[in-house]
Amino acid sequence: MSVSSAASDQTVCTPLPVLGRDVTVPLVTGGEVTYAALDYAASAPALQRVWDDVAAYAPYYGSVHRGAGYLSQLSTDLFENARNTVAEFLGCRPADQVVFTRSTTDSLNLLARVIPADCQVFVFETEHHASLLPWQDARVTYLDAPSTPQQAVRTLERALADRDPHGPALVCVTGASNVTGELWPVRELAAAAHAHGARIVLDAAQLAPHHPVSVTDLDVDWIAFSGHKLYAPFGSGVLAGRADWLQAAEPYLAGGGASRKVTRREDGGVAVEWHETAARHEAGSPNVIGAYAIASACKALTEAGWDSLVAREQHLVRTVREGLAEVPEVRILSLFGDDAPRVGVLSFVVEGWNSSHFAAALSAEYGIGVRDGLFCAHPLVRTLLGSDPQSQGECGAPEAAPGEKSLNAIRVSFGAGTPDEHVERFVAAVRELVRDGAKWRYRTEEGRCVPAV
Numbered sequence: 018m019s020v021s022s023a024a025s026d027q028t029v030c031t032p033l034p035v036l037g038r039d040v041t042v043p044l045v046t047g048g049e050v051t052y053a054a055l056d057y058a059a060s061a062p063a064l065q066r067v068w069d070d071v072a073a074y075a076p077y078y079g080s081v082h083r084g085a086g087y088l089s090q091l092s093t094d095l096f097e098n099a100r101n102t103v104a105e106f107l108g109c110r111p112a113d114q115v116v117f118t119r120s121t122t123d124s125l126n127l128l129a130r131v132i133p134a135d136c137q138v139f140v141f142e143t144e145h146h147a148s149l150l151p152w153q154d155a156r157v158t159y160l161d162a163p164s165t166p167q168q169a170v171r172t173l174e175r176a177l178a179d180r181d182p183h184g185p186a187l188v189c190v191t192g193a194s195n196v197t198g199e200l201w202p203v204r205e206l207a208a209a210a211h212a213h214g215a216r217i218v219l220d221a222a223q224l225a226p227h228h229p230v231s232v233t234d235l236d237v238d239w240i241a242f243s244g245h246k247l248y249a250p251f252g253s254g255v256l257a258g259r260a261d262w263l264q265a266a267e268p269y270l271a272g273g274g275a276s277r278k279v280t281r282r283e284d285g286g287v288a289v290e291w292h293e294t295a296a297r298h299e300a301g302s303p304n305v306i307g308a309y310a311i312a313s314a315c316k317a318l319t320e321a322g323w324d325s326l327v328a329r330e331q332h333l334v335r336t337v338r339e340g341l342a343e344v345p346e347v348r349i350l351s352l353f354g355d356d357a358p359r360v361g362v363l364s365f366v367v368e369g370w371n372s373s374h375f376a377a378a379l380s381a382e383y384g385i386g387v388r389d390g391l392f393c394a395h396p397l398v399r400t401l402l403g404s405d406p407q408s409q410g411e412c413g414a415p416e417a418a419p420g421e422k423s424l425n426a427i428r429v430s431f432g433a434g435t436p437d438e439h440v441e442r443f444v445a446a447v448r449e450l451v452r453d454g455a456k457w458r459y460r461t462e463e464g465r466c467v468p469a470v
């Protein structure tokens with residue numbers, strides 16, 4: 018999978034309209050600026066198109082599935098059609114199921130609940146905690162951080178070769194790192210998994226908003242992603258893929274919607290027949306608007322065209338990387354090296370600066386929203402920084418003196434709605450802060466840096 022070759026600059030498009038694009042925020046130094054939202058990896062703004070679709074549907078919103086009224090039937094149709102749209106967006110196989118969840122975290126926890134009892138799980142220590150932690154009850158092997166994509170494949174192959182070849186196994190891997198933005202060799206990892214009789218789930222939380230993702234092309238067994246990172250922040254996520262383990266397991270949640278028939282047993286208990294469709298794991302009243310919003314985002318991205326979306330984002334990636342390369346105090350974090358293909362997610366440290374202090378100054382003095390910390394990927398950030406991420410620095414004083422290791426990092430991330438001006442302002446602000454220092458005083462409040470007044 019290569020993003021750099023996906024499109025040329027000739028096809029660069031304008032940003033897709035998103036909500037909040039005209040919002041202004043106050044600066045501590047006086048005046049207001051347009052807010053530069055550069056924290057897409059956490060949550061991306063809603064696409065205007067998604068908002069408009071949701072607003073157009075909202076008056077027709079009704080109860081789904083058993084409702085007899087017109088609006089209930091309409092809402093049921095929209096909900097089930099949203100499943101089909103997502104299946105198409107993800108290039109699903111005909112027998113795959115699309116389950117609507119709350120988020121990627123929810124999707125991976127659902128999968129962890131349905132894997133066979135004797136399943137062995139293989140996961141790299143570099144994963145986001147949502148991929149790293151749900152398997153704690155399973156027989157899980159944590160794989161060391163690789164330093165190249167090829168090494169990742171070799172590490173997985175070795176681990177799989179050593180496993181009990183008879184039992185079921187599952188590999189969980191990210192498509193794009195939420196820390197470095199680097200792409201993982203998903204197709205090759207899937208081939209290795211399958212060659213050893215294992216299945217693979219792709220955590221596409223950071224890949225799907227930036228790059229076309231196909232179950233079929235990548236030959237993965239499941240894909241998980243979140244609506245709020247895909248410009249559809251209405252509380253829904255997706256787990257899509259093979260139906261058999263989903264159908265064989267007890268429902269994730271027990272309740273209405275998941276059950277087809279419930280009767281009293283002679284012994285006084287209750288007998289339940291569970292659905293075998295996706296509804297089995299969607300007990301309770303579903304988030305129809307959330308699912309509809311995800312489907313709308315899938316359509317909007319497809320219609321905008323991935324070639325031009327990718328080209329535009331790569332142009333922004335280059336602007337940031339080239340701009341930061343001119344500031345010797347900045348170190349961009351990378352597992353796979355400078356040439357690794359990546360999406361619009363970059364983390365870095367600034368020599369002599371506490372990351373929280375730096376992020377606070379970007380916000381308060383430049384109206385730029387980035388993120389600082391460990392990004393729910395503590396083992397990976399520990400590896401990249403070579404330091405213990407449990408310790409937090411005080412923002413008054415630099416956490417790391419020149420030449421010392423930083424304790425946490427700053428992450429800038431962007432996507433389809435980001436105008437050039439936002440990343441240009443960011444690069445200029447980094448340069449200015451490093452050269453001149455902060456113009457304001459900051460203090461630590463509940464572990465975070467905030468302007469002193």
Ligand SMILES: Cc1ncc(COP(=O)(O)O)c(C=O)c1O
Nearest residue numbers: 120121122145147195222223243
């Ligand atoms: C790679 C990755 N996986 C999983 C998640 C979890 O997503 P959510 O918080 O939407 O469940 C994130 C969130 O940042 C992520 O970056």
